[in-house]
Amino acid sequence: MSSVAAAIPPDGGDVELRSDPPDRTDHEIHDDLIAALRVGVLRLSRRLRLERDGDLTLTQLSVLGTIAREGALTIGELANHERVKPPSMTRTVTFLEEAGLVARCTNDNDGRQVIVKLTDSALGVLADTRRRRDDWLREHLRDLSSADRALLEAAAPLLDRLAQS
Amino acid sequence: MSSVAAAIPPDGGDVELRSDPPDRTDHEIHDDLIAALRVGVLRLSRRLRLERDGDLTLTQLSVLGTIAREGALTIGELANHERVKPPSMTRTVTFLEEAGLVARCTNDNDGRQVIVKLTDSALGVLADTRRRRDDWLREHLRDLSSADRALLEAAAPLLDRLAQS
DNA sequence: TATTGTTATACTCTATAACTATA
């Protein structure tokens, strides 16, 4: 028990935990922002994943949405968009194909590539599923002030841009 | 191949994909915000998880950070903070205990509860690991305008608040 | 040789259900 450190009070005793390099300026990004952003994104992604509605997972739905937005894409392009590696995307696309929601097509110009398209049945499924899935988020966004919602609206594309960088 | 739908163009042909209820008002939250937020959070969380530096995963680091910020917490409280279920937190705490970074202590008032504290060695590990792990995020935040950074700084706690709701 | 995608394999994260100990 003597090896257990006292918890660090939230007011200012956390000096040992910070790096605080001497060259820090106003242009440096505060550790607090970084930690808060990391924690917020991590926790919200966990919470969002809980909102299953039975048929499609968040990852699968996200791929369908990306194709709907961007048009038909190759496996590699999809992996890049979603920030996963090609084998992971192969797995997701295989699932969606077996569910009849996407089709693999060959690219006549490059036989190595696989082009993934939505099937007709994906359109209806996508609309229904996304609406139900988004219900949780919609409900809780409603509890925020309109200023906070506007803030999140502006921040959302920045999160995506960070993910792509 | 005849069952493959044409991809939906990004300009405005996506009417079939939206629900657009007739009772929608300016106070309603736009589907676009919801989808963008969901996608942005999901992709950035994937990207952040890639930034392993060998010893601790993002989840384990997050728990250490929470205890450092909040002080010693029970398993249940930790699970609540991180938006996971108790068995998941038991698993993470067991790993951290075996790594010598936290200690389980009994609560004299309630023998059912387990209080999780940081060990002395966790303090140094936390500082070093977090600094290295945050490097990726710090680097890429630097590429944003200061207005965008301020925006994310304000948005981060909102993400966490959404996760807790 | 380089690139695209797949297969094989393993690990992390998380959940639900059933159980134990304590209140």
Place this chain on the structure above:
DNA sequence: TATAGTTATAGAGTATAACAATA
């Protein structure tokens, strides 16, 4: 009985490494 935590088990999600087909 109710609550806190653990154990057992399963499934989703992801990665790396090795492979096949094509460029």
